[in-house]
Amino acid sequence: MTNANEILKEQVTLDIECIDRLYLNGYIPQMQTSGGLVYYLRQKGFPIPSPVILGKMTTDYRKQVKEFAEKQGIPMIEFKKGQRKDDVVAEYRQAHAGKEGVVVIGVAQEKANAFKAKKRTTGKMVGFEYSRQSVYVNHYYFYLQDDEFGPGFIKVCSYAPYGLRVCVNGHEWAKQQARKQGIDFETLDNGFLSCSDPAALQSICDKLGPEQIQAFLDKWQERLPWRLTAQDQQAGFGYRLSIWQAEFSRTQVFADPVQGRQWFEAIIRDNLDVGRPDRIQLVFERKVTKATPGLFRTQVVQEGVNPSLHAYYKRTSVKQYFKEGRALRTETTFNNTKDFYVNKDISNLPFLQQLGRQINRRLLDAQHVSFACTLSAQSLERLVLPTVNPDGQPAPALRLGQPRVMALLNALTSFAHIPQGLTNRSLRTQVADLLGLDPDRYTTAQMSYDLRRLRLKGIIWRIPNSYRYQLTTYGRQVALLLSKLHTRIFRPTFAALDPQQPLPSPFRDALAQLNHVLDSLVNQASIGASFS
Numbered sequence: 001m002t003n004a005n006e007i008l009k010e011q012v013t014l015d016i017e018c019i020d021r022l023y024l025n026g027y028i029p030q031m032q033t034s035g036g037l038v039y040y041l042r043q044k045g046f047p048i049p050s051p052v053i054l055g056k057m058t059t060d061y062r063k064q065v066k067e068f069a070e071k072q073g074i075p076m077i078e079f080k081k082g083q084r085k086d087d088v089v090a091e092y093r094q095a096h097a098g099k100e101g102v103v104v105i106g107v108a109q110e111k112a113n114a115f116k117a118k119k120r121t122t123g124k125m126v127g128f129e130y131s132r133q134s135v136y137v138n139h140y141y142f143y144l145q146d147d148e149f150g151p152g153f154i155k156v157c158s159y160a161p162y163g164l165r166v167c168v169n170g171h172e173w174a175k176q177q178a179r180k181q182g183i184d185f186e187t188l189d190n191g192f193l194s195c196s197d198p199a200a201l202q203s204i205c206d207k208l209g210p211e212q213i214q215a216f217l218d219k220w221q222e223r224l225p226w227r228l229t230a231q232d233q234q235a236g237f238g239y240r241l242s243i244w245q246a247e248f249s250r251t252q253v254f255a256d257p258v259q260g261r262q263w264f265e266a267i268i269r270d271n272l273d274v275g276r277p278d279r280i281q282l283v284f285e286r287k288v289t290k291a292t293p294g295l296f297r298t299q300v301v302q303e304g305v306n307p308s309l310h311a312y313y314k315r316t317s318v319k320q321y322f323k324e325g326r327a328l329r330t331e332t333t334f335n336n337t338k339d340f341y342v343n344k345d346i347s348n349l350p351f352l353q354q355l356g357r358q359i360n361r362r363l364l365d366a367q368h369v370s371f372a373c374t375l376s377a378q379s380l381e382r383l384v385l386p387t388v389n390p391d392g393q394p395a396p397a398l399r400l401g402q403p404r405v406m407a408l409l410n411a412l413t414s415f416a417h418i419p420q421g422l423t424n425r426s427l428r429t430q431v432a433d434l435l436g437l438d439p440d441r442y443t444t445a446q447m448s449y450d451l452r453r454l455r456l457k458g459i460i461w462r463i464p465n466s467y468r469y470q471l472t473t474y475g476r477q478v479a480l481l482l483s484k485l486h487t488r489i490f491r492p493t494f495a496a497l498d499p500q501q502p503l504p505s506p507f508r509d510a511l512a513q514l515n516h517v518l519d520s521l522v523n524q525a526s527i528g529a530s531f532s
Helices: 004-011 034-043 050-070 085-095 170-178 198-207 210-223 228-233 257-273 346-370 379-386 403-415 424-434 445-457 473-497 506-524
Strands: 010-026 075-079 101-122 124-145 151-157 164-169 187-188 191-195 240-254 280-284 307-313 316-323 329-333 458-462 469-471
Touching: 004 010, 004 034, 004 164, 010 191, 010 198, 010 210, 010 228, 034 124, 050 075, 050 101, 050 124, 075 469, 085 101, 085 124, 101 151, 124 210, 124 316, 124 379, 151 170, 151 210, 164 170, 164 210, 164 458, 170 187, 170 191, 191 198, 191 240, 191 329, 210 346, 240 257, 240 346, 257 307, 257 316, 257 329, 307 469, 316 346, 379 473, 403 445, 403 473, 424 445, 445 458, 469 473
Parallel strands: 075 101
Antiparallel strands: 010 164, 010 240, 101 124, 124 151, 151 164, 187 191, 240 329, 280 307, 307 316, 316 329, 458 469
């Protein structure tokens, strides 16, 4: 019988890693403080930095956008609260026939961290103090069709310090480049279904970086109504891009969608009963509200749903789902790059891409191991008996079935895909939770002892010059195999043997039938129950 690893190896016809959606902040470094704002107004020829000037500049910009739209024949729409903007804009994108240009301009009142002024009087002198506050102001969405990036948008805040939001998609950029190079391909929603030259396509995906994104912003800065003039930019007031949210995906297309779906369902099964339930979730694409009728219970649904698998680490998430019934999509989303000690500047995008791909690969590797997590008798003996490592250090035994050991191994499965590894604190919290203990009752010293046991047994290794640990390949196999054995075999079997547990069990029924047959044989042989 073909196993899940063989399905993935033999059935995947296209395997592409690519930057997916990128949401970038645009900000003016010299205008982030009240002093910078005052300097900006004074260099524009206003000796008194009055808020009236800022109000007039906002009014002028509003007129500028309106005149631009009328002159170019671009529709302007006002977004309503709670409205899904992409759905509204989709109609305008379909109607847009141009190769490049502004598709539509949207206006929305949204929250911004903008400057507000407070009047200050000193004798006969009147001045103003500025501070950053949360206010609702107009934002202008310029939805674009770009020759290099395809669909995207730039959002401009109408109030100082005039923040931007830039949204582009790496898959759409790759499609545009592939068309220019004459590479034939079939599209998948936000991805690729097939390609005549997969190696060339992967090479294209690898080339997207800060230079191309900065060129995109520079080009549209010259074409759109802009808050900064050429004189402002010459005076040093220019936009810098930082990473607000970044998605990095891996798409594996299956020749046989049915086998691909079977593979994904096997993955879901592994993650439902192995690992941390608050970090691994089965998510169905259906919104549940107070008006949704019926009772809600936890169960595995096999037909008529599109499940997705989510893993979380701080504000970073990894998502897996079966895309359009054809491809396995694994994607890592960074909502805060500093979760991995990476600064947010756009220049760090290549390193972040490398990290995102590594997380995707590590998750897939861990899933591969979960289907081939066998251990030899020697390896199992090395684990459950006290041993001495080559340096002469004694390694205490890790007893199979012992609650603390099983909690340790189960918690380790949550860190298989995390490049930064685990720490005493991060692992201790999970182990305590699995044991049903308050974290204070499972102490740092106890966790240190358990980390030492795991290290001496070769399950984890310590990252040099740090207090972080990574799972070894052997450690992944041990954690997954023993967690599966305990969760799927030992625990259900012991529950079936307990007469006080009223659980329906084929195993219990079979044992009862066996006992009945044995009792009949004993009675037929006329053997007493005991001997005096």
